[in-house]
Each structure stands twice: as structure tokens, then as C-alpha cells.
Amino acid sequence: MDSWLVVGLGNSGPKYAGNRHNVGAMVVAELADRGRVTLSRHKGRASAGTTRLGVAPGGAPGPAATIAVPSGYMNESGGPVSSLASYYSVSPERIVIVHDELDIPFGAIRLKRGGGEGGHNGLRSVSASLGTRDYLRVRVGIGRPPGRMDPADYVLRDFSPTERKELPFLLGDAADAVELLAASGLTATQQRFHTP
Numbered sequence: 324m325d326s327w328l329v330v331g332l333g334n335s336g337p338k339y340a341g342n343r344h345n346v347g348a349m350v351v352a353e354l355a356d357r358g359r360v361t362l363s364r365h366k367g368r369a370s371a372g373t374t375r376l377g378v379a380p381g382g383a384p385g386p387a388a389t390i391a392v393p394s395g396y397m398n399e400s401g402g403p404v405s406s407l408a409s410y411y412s413v414s415p416e417r418i419v420i421v422h423d424e425l426d427i428p429f430g431a432i433r434l435k436r437g438g439g440e441g442g443h444n445g446l447r448s449v450s451a452s453l454g455t456r457d458y459l460r461v462r463v464g465i466g467r468p469p470g471r472m473d474p475a476d477y478v479l480r481d482f483s484p485t486e487r488k489e490l491p492f493l494l495g496d497a498a499d500a501v502e503l504l505a506a507s508g509l510t511a512t513q514q515r516f517h518t519p
Contacts, residue, residue, distance in 0.1 A: 327376065360390070369391045
């Protein structure tokens with residue numbers, strides 16, 4: 324069976340590590356922990372590793388995947404995604420981009436294939452570099468900024484103390500969504516995660 328490529332978007336460096344914008348990278352870190360994989364520097368300007376995503380029915384190891392986090396800034400994510408896809412010969416329909424989503428309440432997970440980027444510079448870069456929007460997205464809800472706060476400032480702030488208490492559950496749910504998506508497909512995963 325063909326392998327998957329799962330990329331968590333974020334900005335690299337300790338300054339950004341706890342930012343809402345880095346929740347995609349946090350989900351990939353959760354997948355790495357589950358698979359007992361250390362992400363290593365890859366020539367495609369990313370940290371990457373190979374693993375199995377979850378457990379298949381009957382207890383067999385789940386689908387093979389490369390999991391990765393680009394090593395630059397969010398708005399330059401496309402180059403590393405395209406390089407990794409080329410290096411590992413992964414077609415767009417087997418690429419999963421995990422990213423923060425302002426238009427989804429904090430704690431919710433939504434999935435889709437294709438569509439617009441909704442002003443998300445990381446997705447815009449990925450679509451431009453791949454030459455298509457037809458890849459899978461695991462959208463991790465971070466909610467809207469309070470009051471009149473600029474969304475650009477909001478996404479570059481750390482999660483609030485209240486959110487940090489819930490964050491492990493959100494990261495776990497998003498990692499579960501990635502595993503189910505690879506094992507069972509988009510429709511089955513949407514049915515599980517889109518149901519209140």
C-alpha cells in the first residue's frame with residue numbers, strides 16, 4: 324500500500340512553540356510520540372520521520388506514513404511539503420496537512436479535501452507549491468480572537484491557561500483523526516469528528 328505524508332504546519336523555533344498557529348506541528352509531535360519516532364532533519368527543509376499511523380482492524384500496524392514539520396516559517400511551508408512529496412513519491416490525495424483554523428471553535432476538529440485557504444498563509448503556500456488544492460486537511464479549531472484583536476496577533480499568541488488544560492485532549496483528538504483518515508478514509512473520519 325502506498326505511504327502517506329502528514330505535515331503539521333507551524334513556525335519553527337522556541338519563540339513560536341506554544342503559539343496557536345503551531346497546533347499543526349504539535350499534532351505531528353503527538354503522532355511522533357505515539358509511534359516512538361524521533362523527527363530528524365531532512366534535506367527538504369523539514370524535520371521528518373517514518374511511522375505507522377495507529378493500529379489497523381485486527382491489531383495489525385496501521386498505514387505507513389512520513390510525518391513532518393517544515394523547518395521555516397508558516398508562509399514558506401509549501402516548499403518543504405512539495406519537496407517531501409517528491410522525495411517520498413506521495414501524490415496530493417495522500418497528503419494530509421494539519422493546521423490551525425480560526426473559523427472552528429477551540430477543541431473541535433474538522434476534515435476536508437480541497438477548497439480555499441481561508442486567508443491561511445501556510446495553506447496558500449502549500450497549494451501554490453503543489454500546484455493543487457486537492458489535498459486533505461485536518462483543521463484544528465482555535466476559535467476566533469476576542470473583541471477587536473487582529474487575527475494575525477491572535478494566532479501568534481500562546482494558548483491561554485484555560486486552553487492549555489484542554490490542549491492535550493485536542494492534540495489527541497487531532498492525532499486520532501489523522502490515524503482514522505489514513506486507515507478508513509475521509510467520509511468515515513468526517514462522520515466521527517463532525518458529529519456533535
